[in-house]
Structures are given as C-alpha cells and as structure tokens.
Amino acid sequence: MSKTTIRDIARLAGVSTATVDRALNGRAGVSSANRQRVFSAAKDLGYLPSEGMVLLPSKPANLEFLIPFGQNGFMRDLAGSILDFASNLPLVASCNIIPLDGIGPETLIPALEAVSLKTEGIGLITIDRPETRLAIRRLCESGVRVVTIASDVLETPRSAYVGVDNRAAGRTAAQIMGMMAGTASGSIGLFLGSHEFHGHQERETGFRSLLDEQFPGLRMLPAIETVEDSERSHVGMTQLLETTRDLVGIYCVGAGRRGVIQALENANTERRPFIVMHDLTESSRRWLAENKIDVVIDQNARLVGEQAVIRLLGSIAVNTPLLPFQDIEPAIVLSENIPRRHVATT
Numbered sequence: 001m002s003k004t005t006i007r008d009i010a011r012l013a014g015v016s017t018a019t020v021d022r023a024l025n026g027r028a029g030v031s032s033a034n035r036q037r038v039f040s041a042a043k044d045l046g047y048l049p050s051e052g053m054v055l056l057p058s059k060p061a062n063l064e065f066l067i068p069f070g071q072n073g074f075m076r077d078l079a080g081s082i083l084d085f086a087s088n089l090p091l092v093a094s095c096n097i098i099p100l101d102g103i104g105p106e107t108l109i110p111a112l113e114a115v116s117l118k119t120e121g122i123g124l125i126t127i128d129r130p131e132t133r134l135a136i137r138r139l140c141e142s143g144v145r146v147v148t149i150a151s152d153v154l155e156t157p158r159s160a161y162v163g164v165d166n167r168a169a170g171r172t173a174a175q176i177m178g179m180m181a182g183t184a185s186g187s188i189g190l191f192l193g194s195h196e197f198h199g200h201q202e203r204e205t206g207f208r209s210l211l212d213e214q215f216p217g218l219r220m221l222p223a224i225e226t227v228e229d230s231e232r233s234h235v236g237m238t239q240l241l242e243t244t245r246d247l248v249g250i251y252c253v254g255a256g257r258r259g260v261i262q263a264l265e266n267a268n269t270e271r272r273p274f275i276v277m278h279d280l281t282e283s284s285r286r287w288l289a290e291n292k293i294d295v296v297i298d299q300n301a302r303l304v305g306e307q308a309v310i311r312l313l314g315s316i317a318v319n320t321p322l323l324p325f326q327d328i329e330p331a332i333v334l335s336e337n338i339p340r341r342h343v344a345t346t
Contacts, residue, residue, distance in 0.1 A: 004045040013041035060093035061316050063309065065149075066111050066124040068100040070228050072255035073281030074301055075125070078149070081305025082123070091313060094118075103197060103228070105131035112139065121145040121312035123162070127196035128153050145315040149308050150299070151199030159315030162308045164299045166199040170206025170253075173276045176295050177207075177249045178215035180274045185217035186248035189240045189273070193228040193254035203253045203278075218248070226256040234259030241267045252277040257284070261292055 006024075010017045015034050023030045023038035030038070065082055069075050079097045086095035098115075100107045108126045112135055115122065122144055126132045128151075136156040139146050145159050152161040177188060190207070192200040204223055211218050221244065224236040233256040240247055241263065250273050252260060257277055264272050272292075277284055280298040287293040 004042075004047045008045055009038060009041045009047060012045060013037040060091050061120045061313060062094045062116065062118045063092060063121045063123070063312055064096050064098060064115050064119045065308070066098045066100055066108060066122065066126075067149075068103045068107070068125055070102070070255060072228060073283055074150075074255070074279040074299075077281060077301035078305050081302045082309060085306045086309050089309070089313075092309070095309070103127050103194065105129055105135065108132055109135050119144060120316050121147070123147045123149050123308045123312055125149050125151060126153060127151075127194055128198045129196055145312060147308055147311050147315065149304065151197050153198065160311040162311055163199065163304055166202035167206035169278065169297055169299070170203035170208075171210040172206075173203070173251055173278075173295075173297055174207040174210035174215070176276055176297075177251065177274065178211065178218060180294070181215065181218055181248055183217070184248060185219075186246040187219045187221050187244050188249045188251060189221050189237075189244070189247060190223045190251045191226055191233050191236060191253060191256070191260060192223055193256065194225055195223070197254070200253045207251060207253075226254075226259070228255040230256045230259035230262070232256065232259065234263050237263035238267070241269065247273050249274040249276070251275075254278070261287060264292070 006017050006020050009024075010020045013020065013034070015037060019030055019034055020038050020042075023035045024042065063086065065079070067075050067079050069079070079099075083095060083097060086092045098111050100111055103125065104127055108124065109131065112122075120143075122139060124136075124146065125148070132153055133156050136146055136148075136153060136158055140157040146156075147160045147162055148156075148158050149161075150163040151166070152158075152163075188211070190204060192204060195201050195204075208220055211220060221240070224233070224240075226232040226236065233252075237250075237260045240250075250260060252275065260275070275293040276295045276297065277287075277293055278297050278299065279301070280296050284293065284296050288296060
C-alpha cells in the first residue's frame, strides 16, 4: 500500500491541502467542522499514529525543564535522563534544565519569568498552591505547553502529568509495611516533603488508606514535613526514636532521607525499624546494600525523563483538539433556578 499524502487526506475530507496542513499542525484559520473532517480522514487513511503513540511537531521545538534539585538524587537523575534523551532527538531544537532552589512559587515564578520567548514547552516540578496554579494557567494561555512531572498540579490546563500513580505507590508501600509487620502491632512514622506537593499528599493518602483497611494493628503517627531537608528529617527521626517505644516502621515519601539514616546510625539501636523509601539513587542503592533500609519503590527516573520530553513534543504538535473541551462543573438545580431551555410551555 502506498504512503498516504496530504493530497489524499484533502481529497477524502473535501478540503484544500492548505486546510489539511493547518489542521494537522494546529494552526489557526480552520473551522471546527473542517478540522474534524481532516482528522477523521487522516485516521481512516492511517495517516495518524496508532493508539498509544503521539504526534510530533512539524519543526524542532525549544524545551525548558524547571527542576528543584536540593538534596534530591532522583531530581539529578531525572535531569540527566531528559538531557540525554533530548540530545538524540532531531525534533528538539534546544533543551535546557533550569535548577530551582526549592519547590515553591517563590522559586518557580521568577524562573518562569526568565524563560526565553522562544520556549514552546515547559516541564516542571512544583507544589500545588494558588500562585503556582495561576502561573501555569498564564503560561498555557500564552501558548506555551506545560507538563507536570512526578507530582501533578490540579485545576490547571497543563497538557499532561508524567509520573507514577502516587496513590498506588503509597498503597504499595503500606502493603509492604503490613506484610513485614505480620501480626505485630506498633507505630509507623512517616516523613514527607510537603502536603502541598500533590504527589506526596497522594502517597500519604494511599498509605494511610491501605493500613486502615488491612492492618489495623499498625498505628500511623502524624506526618513529619521536612521540606526535603535532611537536617529536619534528622531532628524528626531522633525525636521519634526517643519518644516512640513501639516504632516498627518508617515510610519516607520524598527526599531529605539522609537525615533519617544519620539519626539511626547515631542512636545505635539494637533493632532498627523497617524502612521503606522511594526512588533508587546512588544513596538508596548504598543503604540497601549496607542493610540500612529495607525496600525502595522506584519510579524510574530514566523513563520519566523520556516520557516528559515525548509528552511535551506531542502537546506542541497538536495545538487544538477536535472539539472544544469544557470542564463539567457541579450545579445545584431547584424549582427556582430550572434552566430556561428545560421549562415546559403550554
């Protein structure tokens, strides 16, 4: 079978080749009806990629990734993966990593304001606050495509979220912890970076829900927020060891984990608590080998980085959906506010 051309699509859709070109590349000047005809024809002719594939832009794109490094080995691995993958793609004109000193809007927003005007796609990792949501909305309204990585920012028009299902990851950690405990009862300590980091919040929610459902003998202690700082986790872990005699497990949701290990080393306890962490980095590899931790739940920094680049390119290629998308918002309907079009006439 010969390769499908723009002319073939135009003939089947009943439009000009110029209209096909504009529709497929997401440019203005195409009506909704014609755009739908073009995509329907392209799909019927096998021109569009199969399910599970993404369209690629017609020209090389300029990408930026805003990543908070801090003390997080996963972030460094992620940045390296993004650069390695993008450097081998002809459709990436430029790919820059902008390191952030923190995960909040106070570092994200100034970095966004300094982004090049040539930038077409931005991948970012940040917490979920009104300021960050507003910044993402403004980016998208300006035509820049955005993907969130590792932790989503809800209620924004970002093109995609790239990362694991954090709630499932938390439930996995809880199942492992419960299986370790068996019939034993006791307290579980939990360390996370911030409840405003949606991925951490989801992991905690998943962890707590499964423990409540399946392991009622394990008591969750209040979460310790570390802002991914090892000194804070060190202080928190030291206090836990001093005040919690029935401490049987520790769940480390995010970074700043080194402080937990240091506190355990300094305490020199005969029997340390069972420890579950996320992300396989050089540090966690070593801690596993040295029997300082028990389980790592990895989210594959290489794959996350590659998928972040791919999803950004795909979102740049398809600038306009076939039909306009509109959020479904809840509405309370009473006898006094029945919509006019539903009122019967006599």
